[in-house]
Amino acid sequence: xxxxxxxxxxxxxxxxxxxxxxxxxxxxxxxxxxxxxxxxxxxxxxxxxxxxxxxxxxxxxxxxxxxxxxxxxxxxxxxxxxxxxxxxxxxxxxxxxxxxxxxxxxxxxxxxxxxxxxxxxxxxxxxxxxxxxxxxxxxxxxxxxxxxxxxxxxxxxxxxxxxxxxxxxxxxxxxxxxxxxxxxxxxxxxxxxxxxxxxxxxxxxxxxxxxxxxxxxxxxxxxxxxxxxxxxxxxxxxxxxxxxxxxxxxxxxxxxxxxxxxxxxxxxxxxxxxxxxxxxxxxxxxxxxxxxxxxxxxxxxxxxxxxxxxxxxxxxxxxxxxxxxxxxxxxxxxxxxxxxxxxxxxxxxxxxxxxxxxxxxxxxxxxxxxxxxxxxxxxxxxxxxx
Numbered sequence: 568x569x570x571x572x573x574x575x576x577x578x579x580x581x582x583x584x585x586x587x588x589x590x591x592x593x594x595x596x597x598x599x600x601x602x603x604x605x606x607x608x609x610x611x612x613x614x615x616x617x618x619x620x621x622x623x624x625x626x627x628x629x630x631x632x633x634x635x636x637x638x639x640x641x642x643x644x645x646x647x648x649x650x651x652x653x654x655x656x657x658x659x660x661x662x663x664x665x666x667x668x669x670x671x672x673x674x675x676x677x678x679x680x681x682x683x684x685x686x687x688x689x690x691x692x693x694x695x696x697x698x699x700x701x702x703x704x705x706x707x708x709x710x711x712x713x714x715x716x717x718x719x720x721x722x723x724x725x726x727x728x729x730x731x732x733x734x735x736x737x738x739x740x741x742x743x744x745x746x747x748x749x750x751x752x753x754x755x756x757x758x759x760x761x762x763x764x765x766x767x768x769x770x771x772x773x774x775x776x777x778x779x780x781x782x783x784x785x786x787x788x789x790x791x792x793x794x795x796x797x798x799x800x801x802x803x804x805x806x807x808x809x810x811x812x813x814x815x816x817x818x819x820x821x822x823x824x825x826x827x828x829x830x831x832x833x834x835x836x837x838x839x840x841x842x843x844x845x846x847x848x849x850x851x852x853x854x855x856x857x858x859x860x861x862x863x864x865x866x867x868x869x870x871x872x873x874x875x876x877x878x879x880x881x882x883x884x885x886x887x888x889x890x891x892x893x894x895x896x897x898x899x900x901x902x903x904x905x906x907x908x909x910x911x912x913x914x915x916x917x918x919x920x921x922x923x924x925x926x927x928x929x930x931x932x933x934x935x936x937x938x939x940x941x942x943x944x945x946x947x948x949x950x951x952x953x
Contacts, residue, residue, distance in 0.1 A: 591634035595654035596663035602642025613859035614872025660889040668692030668737035688875035699919025710741030716926040718749035726783035730759040733788035788814035840867035848906035874907035
C-alpha cells in the first residue's frame with residue numbers, strides 16, 4: 568500500500584496508508600506548509616514522507632502502520648499554537664516540532680504544559696532546550712553550534728576581524744549572539760554587528776559600513792529571501808572580506824545558489840547535514856529525498872524531518888504504548904544511528920534533552936555546494952576571496 572499526502576478542510580495534512588487508517592498509530596507534526604517559511608516546510612514534508620514509508624516498509628510500529636498527522640502553522644505564532652492545541656485534543660502521543668525558533672518555542676512550551684512530549688527536529692534557538700523542559704527533546708543542533716563551526720573556520724585561518732549582519736528573530740539572534748561569544752574567546756574583533764527587522768530590503772547602508780572597516784570575515788544570518796538580497800547587495804557595493812559566511816537558514820538552501828547567481832560563489836555556510844557525511848545510509852537518503860522533492864536537491868531540513876520520524880517510531884516501540892508519559896520516558900533512552908547522524912538526548916552545558924551533534928560547513932564552488940569543514944566530511948580546500 569502506498570503512502571499518500573492528503574489535505575482536509577481543517578488544513579490538517581495526514582501522511583497515512585490507504586485502506587489502513589483504522590489500523591494505524593497516529594503521531595502529530597507541526598510545520599509551515601504555507602507562509603514565509605513554506606520553503607523549509609516543503610523540505611520537511613519530503614523528509615516526513617520518506618521516513619513514514621521506511622518505517623511502514625519495515626513493519627510499522629507496535630504491529631500497526633505509522634500515520635503522521637501534520638498541522639500547518641502558516642508561519643504564524645498564533646496559528647502555530649492553534650495547531651498544537653488541535654493535536655493535543657486529537658490525543659496524539661507525540662508531536663514533531665518544526666522550523667522557526669520563534670514559533671517552535673511557543674508551541675513547545677504549550678505542549679509541555681499539556682504534558683505532551685514534543686520532538687524538536689529543526690528549530691535551533693538555544694533557549695528551546697536551555698534550560699529546557701522534561702517534555703521537550705531536540706535532535707538537531709542548537710544555534711550555538713551554527714556559530715561555532717563558522718568561527719572555528721575564522722580562527723583556524725587566523726582571522727583578526729569580522730562583521731555580523733543578522734535578523735532579529737529568535738534563531739538569527741541566537742546564532743549572532745553565540746558568534747559574539749566565540750569571537751571574544753578566539754581573540755577576533757567584531758568591528759560591526761548589525762541586527763535588522765523583518766521586512767528590510769535595502770542592506771546597502773550597513774554593507775557600506777562593513778566595506779569601510781574591511782573585516783577578514785562577514786557572518787550573515789538570514790532566512791531565504793533575505794539571504795539572497797544581502798549577498799547580492801554585498802557584491803554590488805563591493806564588500807570584500809577574505810570570506811563570506813552564512814549561519815545556515817537561507818544560505819544553506821539549494822535555491823540560495825540559483826537565486827543569487829554568481830553572487831553566491833565562495834560563500835561558506837554552516838549546515839546540519841550533507842550527503843557527504845560518513846553516516847550509514849546518507850547517499851541513499853539523499854536519493855530518496857530528491858525523489859520525494861521531484862528531483863530537487865534536499866536541504867538539511869529534509870534529512871531532519873526524515874530522522875524525526877525514525878526517532879518517534881523508536882520511542883513508541885520502546886514505550887510499547889501510546890501513553891504520553893511512557894513515550895516521554897522512552898525518548899530519554901533513545902540511542903540510535905540514522906543517516907542524519909547519531910541521536911541520543913543528554914543534559915550538558917545548560918541544555919536539557921539535547922542531542923549533542925556537531926555541525927559541518929559547505930562552500931559554493933563553481934555553482935555547487937561542496938563540503939569544506941571539518942575533516943570528517945573529507946573536505947575540499949576553502950576558496951578565499953582575498
